[in-house]
Amino acid sequence: MLPIKLADPAQRYSATALKSGLRLVSSNASTPPRIGGRPIHATGPAGNPLLRTYPDGERTQALTELVGRLLSQGHDAEEVVQIAQDWNMRQNPPLDVDKVWRTVESLAKTDARNHPERHKGPLTPLFDIADANIDLLLRTSPSPRRWLLRDMLPLGIVGMIVAPGGTGKSQFVLQMGVTVATGIPLCDVWQGGERGTALLLLAEDEIDEVHRRLDRIITELSPSHPAMAADLRKGLFIKSLTASNNLMTRAQRRGDVEATDYVDRLLLTVAGIPDLKLIVIDPASRFRGGDENAADDTTRFIEQLERLRHATGATVLVCHHANKASMNPMTGTRGQAATRGSSAMTDGVRWQLNLSPPAKEAKAGLDATKHYLSAEQTKSNYGPPIDAEILIRKPNGYLIGLRASGVPVTLEDRVLQLIRDEAALGKSYSANQIENTFGGEGGSLKAGMNSVRKAVNALLNVGKIRRDRGKLVAMPNKPITSATDAGSIP
Known part of the structure; x- marks a missing residue:
């Protein structure tokens, strides 16, 4: 013994x-x-x-x-x-x-x-203090910032896209994956930075739905980018993870949250992917355990995303649902406060983009027959703030920026296009005739007569149309853009 x-x-x-x-x-x-x-x-x-x-x-x-x-x-x-x-x-x-x-x-x-x-074991130092010495930082120049989307989304960070359910975040990240793989601008607005490989882990969408969306994107873009299919084969990986356990963290019986082996297994999975630049986790609720309103539980999840970013060097984007208060376009909470659950989610990520229906003031003057989405960068730790963008959802689901759409959007746009189209048919109208014929209930402009009158006056004031013997004439060589500059819409 x-x-x-x-x-x-x-x-x-x-x-x-x-x-x-x-x-x-x-x-x-x-x-x-x-x-x-x-x-x-x-x-x-x-x-x-x-x-x-x-x-x-x-x-x-x-x-x-x-x-x-x-x-x-x-x-x-x-x-x-x-x-x-x-x-x-x-x-x-x-x-x-x-x-x-x-x-x-x-x-x-x-x-x-x-x-x-x-x-409890004996206490040990947190780290070797020599590792905190800044001598190397003083003797060398910092490396330049690398971008996944030029001057908008940095490479190698943990970021978040916040949106109400059904808004279009899955479509948006799918187009972002196409941008990373091909270099085609995202929504025709944001220029790509470094090209590489994108991996999309989608836990809400079945592969059949992903197939339909991707096919529509290719149909939209391939006429002007004939090589995109070859680029996508090499640079875009998509895995549908519905009906499976994807928890990176899990609540224990004693109440606290601990990491699972999910990130370790994922790192083994992506080890063979060359030049990995983007990993999308969609949505957060399918990949995290614990109480989403608890800061500690949320932080444990962010730590797993940071492990993934640190090990791969890729930008890790997690999609997260917005809270109910943000879903009302009239009174909804905007900015960082739109995130559902604990504010530790926004605090933990380095970049955040909100997708939501445009606020009431942003929709004023827009064509009510079209579907719009506001893209607002609400947090960026690595660059200056950028203006919010209004995106148009085309009939095929493709998202395109308002300024890049090339189609009449605001009421002024549509009045100007109407005058041109009617002139091509040999017809001309006075201001009152435009108002009475095409405005009001049932009119093709889908706007009240008072709104049409204001649009005509705005076009006259900026010189896009003029009166010729009482009739309205469009000025030649004028681009079809809003008289109030669509780019300034908040």
Whole structure:
């Protein structure tokens, strides 16, 4: 039997002395048995579980209770194994030795998980202070900022796209993946930065729906980018993860949140992807456990995204749902406050873009027959703020920027185009005729007569149309853009 240190750290005890000290043999001593300086509480020989023997059928339960009691008193697993083995030798017949080991090992793991305060090791430094020396930073020039989307989205950060359900965030990130793989501007607005490979992990969309959306994007862009299919084969990977467990963090029974092995497995999966530049996680709710309103639980999830970013060097974008208060275009909460759950989500990421229906003031004057989406950068730790963009959802679902659409959008645009189209047919109208013929309920301009009058006056004021013998004439060589500059719409 191996000797174990008792109260005197300088003395080694024999098996006989150990048993005597633990009251495994008769003793007249009045003090309770001790190990490692801690008493093993008992009511006397008759009530001491170390001295009792148990019949067949009760020994396993008695062993479990003994081991649990010893662990709860703060004895370490090595001590408990020795005591349990000594107890087992008193049983007739004894349990299998391996079973005793397994019982202690299993209960010790459970105790460590449920009571970490009893298993604290010695304190160690957080890091080597030499690693915080800034001498290298003072002697060298910083590397230039690298961009995934030029001057808009940096490469190698954790970012977030926030949107209400059904708004268009999945379409948006799919087009972003196409941009990374091909270099085609995102929504015809944002220029691509470094090209590379994009991996989209989509836990809400089935692969059939992804197929339809991708086909529509290719149909939209391939006439002007004939090589895009070849670029997409090399640079775009999409995995539908519906109906599967994708949790990067999981709530434990004691309430706190711990990381799963998901990120480690994902890193093994992407190890063979060349030049990985973008990883999309859509949506956050399918990849995180715990309470989304708890800051600590949210931070544990952000840490897993940061591990993924650090290991791959890619930009990691997580899609997250907006809160209910932000969904009302009239009174909705905007900016960083639109994020659902704890504000630790916004605090933890380095970049955030909100997609939402345009606010009431932004929609004023826009063609009510079209579908719009506001893209607002609400957080960027690495660059100046950029203006919000109004995106148009085309009938095929493709998102294109208002300024890049090349089609009449505002009421002024449509009035100007109407005058030109009618002139091509040999027809001309006065201001009152435009108002009465095409405005009002049922009019092709889909706007009230007063609004049409204001649009005509705005076009006259900026010189895009003029009066010729009472009739309105469009000025030549004028681009079809809003008289109020669509780019200034908030």
